[in-house]
Amino acid sequence: MYKIEVKNVSFVYGQSTPFETSALTDVSVGFEEGKITGLIGHTGSGKSTLVQMLNGLLRPTSGQILLDGKDIWEKPKEISKVRFRVGLVMQYPEYQLFDDTVRSDISFAPKNMKLSESEIDERVREAAAFVDIDEQILDKSPFELSGGQKRRVAIAGVLAMKPEVLVLDEPAAGLDPRGRRTILGGLCEYQRKSGTTVILVSHSMEDMALYCDNIVVMNDSKIFAEGTTSQVFSRASEIASVGLDIPSIAHIANKIKGNGIGLTGNLYTVDGVLDAVLREMKGGR
Amino acid sequence: MLKDITLGQYFPGNSVIHRLDPRMKVILAIAYIVAIFLAKSVFAFALVALTTLMLVIISRISVAVVLRGIKPIIYVVIFTMIINLFMIKGEGEPLFSLWRIRIYEEGIYRAVFMALRVIFLIMATSIFLTYTTSPFSLTAGIEGVLSPLKLIRLPVHDFAMMMMIALRFIPTLVEETDKIMNAQKARGADFSSGGLIKRAKALIPILVPLFVSAFNRANDLSVAMECRCYRSGKGATKLHKLKFSALDFVSLLIMAIFITAIVLINKYVTVGFSL
Known part of the structure; x- marks a missing residue:
């Protein structure tokens, strides 16, 4: 079942000005409940626009966004309630930090939700723990932290809302490999524990292969492909035709298959392919 | 929301006014302001109105845009009109009087003229400077016009x-x-x-x-x-060196004729009201 569904949505920036550009044209796509769905596409393919529609920051020029089957713009005055249910972590979220201490910054959203003091305190600690931020750091100024720590604090600021749907726009952009693993691994663990529906925007196919259940590919303001990770990655040549690339290991697996060796299973992560090759070798004997 | 704010409001184009040297545009804008304030009679105002209209047409900026530019100052205009209307004392009998409020014919004329002055001023300067000149060439133009001040060591x-x-x-x-x-x-x-x-x-x-x-x-x-x-610009050369063209000199000549015409109308055409 779809947790959040986009129905025939179009969006035009700067309507009826000389700078009118269409960012989305008749897009329909669903995001499955309790799954991690990856959203890939080139810069300018409409990903960020789509993402900002999911929590009502942008209102579709036409079409609907359905959350649990209900149009989020049914009551425009209550859109802030939708924003608490659909948490959005924007690109480079560390630029949104503003408060004196990490603790009060993370509690900004829960405070806006008008939760009780004890509930806020509980949520801040929980969110900080998920992104691996120690208790001592909570009383520091966010501006003293390193880049990776700032990023994690900013993500915690959204996690503290306990959203039903968590949308992350390139949460690992500009981080070193270790920072990427900490953030993406942490999110994955969070998802498993909480059962949240997660939508992950990324450029990295390797990351997608590792962490996502489903993948949606966008190109030129439209949905280009969607399906489970293996379904999408089996369409390597189509994906290459829009200038995106599948993980290197999936290329190798496809080549092996092309030579008449039947591999089965997860063929887009190194471990998966290794397993498949080993199984094939044993079976052959 | 914030995207709706357009600062500078430059409209790219290739009209005669777009092609003028930015330094000349700054000079022309100042000269035009002088001309507007020189105009004193009905006919002089009519000439200013006509030339302002011509400027709009030549620049190929849509009339709607130019009118929208006036919107923010409309309260200033109304305020000056009211002040003029009530404060000016004419020579003849008041047209209207109630308690201490007296409105004279001169007051009405002056209020209208003042309003027109402000409106023409905004229209003309925005056509010369903001609508047709990109912020960068405008800066270059202002630098060019102010460059004599370097002699007295202003940076x-x-x-x-x-x-x-x-x-x-x-x-x-x-x-x-x-x-x-x-x-x-x-x-x-x-x-x-x-x-x-x-x-x-x-x-x-x-x-x-x-x-x-x-x-x-x-x-x-x-x-x-x-x-x-x-x-800080010591010994720096420019990529796009500003150069006056024949067009600039022609426009300056037209401006000179325009100002002379206004002075002459003020002096010799005595029909109708004049300030």
Whole structure:
């Protein structure tokens, strides 16, 4: 079942000005409940626009966004309630930090939700723990932290809302490999524990292969492909035709298959392919 | 929301006015202001109105845009009109009098003339400067016009550079403000409800990150400029050197004729009201 569904949505920036550009044209796509769905596409393919529609920051020029089957713009005055249910972590979220201490910054959203003091305190600690931020750091100024720590604090600021749907726009952009693993691994663990529906925007196919259940590919303001990770990655040549690339290991697996060796299973992560090759070798004997 | 704010409002184009040298445009704009204030009689005003209309047509800026530019000052115009209407004492009998309020014919004329002056002034300067001149060539134009002041050791180049950098970063800051606002809205920030104090407080989550990044950016920029040995324009040459063309001189000549015409009309055409 779809947790959040986009129905025939179009969006035009700067309507009826000389700078009118269409960012989305008749897009329909669903995001499955309790799954991690990856959203890939080139810069300018409409990903960020789509993402900002999911929590009502942008209102579709036409079409609907359905959350649990209900149009989020049914009551425009209550859109802030939708924003608490659909948490959005924007690109480079560390630029949104503003408060004196990490603790009060993370509690900004829960405070806006008008939760009780004890509930806020509980949520801040929980969110900080998920992104691996120690208790001592909570009383520091966010501006003293390193880049990776700032990023994690900013993500915690959204996690503290306990959203039903968590949308992350390139949460690992500009981080070193270790920072990427900490953030993406942490999110994955969070998802498993909480059962949240997660939508992950990324450029990295390797990351997608590792962490996502489903993948949606966008190109030129439209949905280009969607399906489970293996379904999408089996369409390597189509994906290459829009200038995106599948993980290197999936290329190798496809080549092996092309030579008449039947591999089965997860063929887009190194471990998966290794397993498949080993199984094939044993079976052959 | 913030994207609707257009600062400078430059409309790219290739009209005669677009092609003028920015220095000449600054001079022409000043001359035009002088002309507007020289006009004193009905006929002189009619001439100014006609030329302003001509400017709009020549620049190929849509009339709607020009009229929209007047909107923000409409209250100033109405205010000056009211002041003039009530404060001017004429020679003849008042047209209308109630208690101590007396309205004279002269008051009405003066109110209308004042309103027209302000409106023409805004229309003409925005056509010469903001609508048809990109912010960068405008800065170059102002630098050019002010360059004689270098003789008395005013750092004209530094002022121009500062202005240019400020203009350059306006869109960047607007975009950044937009992003930060969205990020805080995503965390449930509410900027549009509550009293004055609550709304002012709601701005803190926007202003703090904005200032932090603006200072960082300024620091980065100054380091980058020093790395490229920027020394405040000493011995620097320009990529696009400004050069007066025949068109500029013709426009200056037309302006001179225009001002002369207004002076002559003021002096010799005595029909109708004059200030």
